[in-house]
Amino acid sequence: MASTNTAYDFDRAENTYAPVQPRVPQPPELRVVEGRASRSAALMRRGMIIFAFVLVLFSAILYNRMMLTELTAQVEDARREYESLIGESRRTQVELESKTSLRSIQESAEALGMAKAEPYQIEYIDLGEGEQVTLTQEEPTWLEAAAEKVHDWFDGAVEYFAELRT
Numbered sequence: 001m002a003s004t005n006t007a008y009d010f011d012r013a014e015n016t017y018a019p020v021q022p023r024v025p026q027p028p029e030l031r032v033v034e035g036r037a038s039r040s041a042a043l044m045r046r047g048m049i050i051f052a053f054v055l056v057l058f059s060a061i062l063y064n065r066m067m068l069t070e071l072t073a074q075v076e077d078a079r080r081e082y083e084s085l086i087g088e089s090r091r092t093q094v095e096l097e098s099k100t101s102l103r104s105i106q107e108s109a110e111a112l113g114m115a116k117a118e119p120y121q122i123e124y125i126d127l128g129e130g131e132q133v134t135l136t137q138e139e140p141t142w143l144e145a146a147a148e149k150v151h152d153w154f155d156g157a158v159e160y161f162a163e164l165r166t
Helices: 010-015 036-099 102-111 142-165
Strands: none
Touching: none
């Protein structure tokens, strides 16, 4: 084999390369990618909705506790008032029983100058003829009737003038 350089064509290799120019950095190419912004906005909205729901739930629980505390205080006040009224009722009942005891009534009557009825002062009414009581009344004399009419007329005049004042 003879040595020839036909296998390698150096001229061809030298001409194929273009001169290298310095590279100027170019701004990156901007592309609009749809869906990323809407995804993050959807996540933000979802997060805000969840936050609002938790806030409303927390507020409702807090309001419920507040109302429960207030109603418990009202029930406790009503219970205290009930117990004091029960105590006052018992005290009043004891006072009533002491005032209506026979001994107390007898002492009050004696202090007012009253005495037990004598047998001649007692009248018995027989209701055996049915349940009727017939009272007889004496006829007033003409003088008593006239005095009664004058008295009634005078009472009417006093009432009339009293109404005119007011």
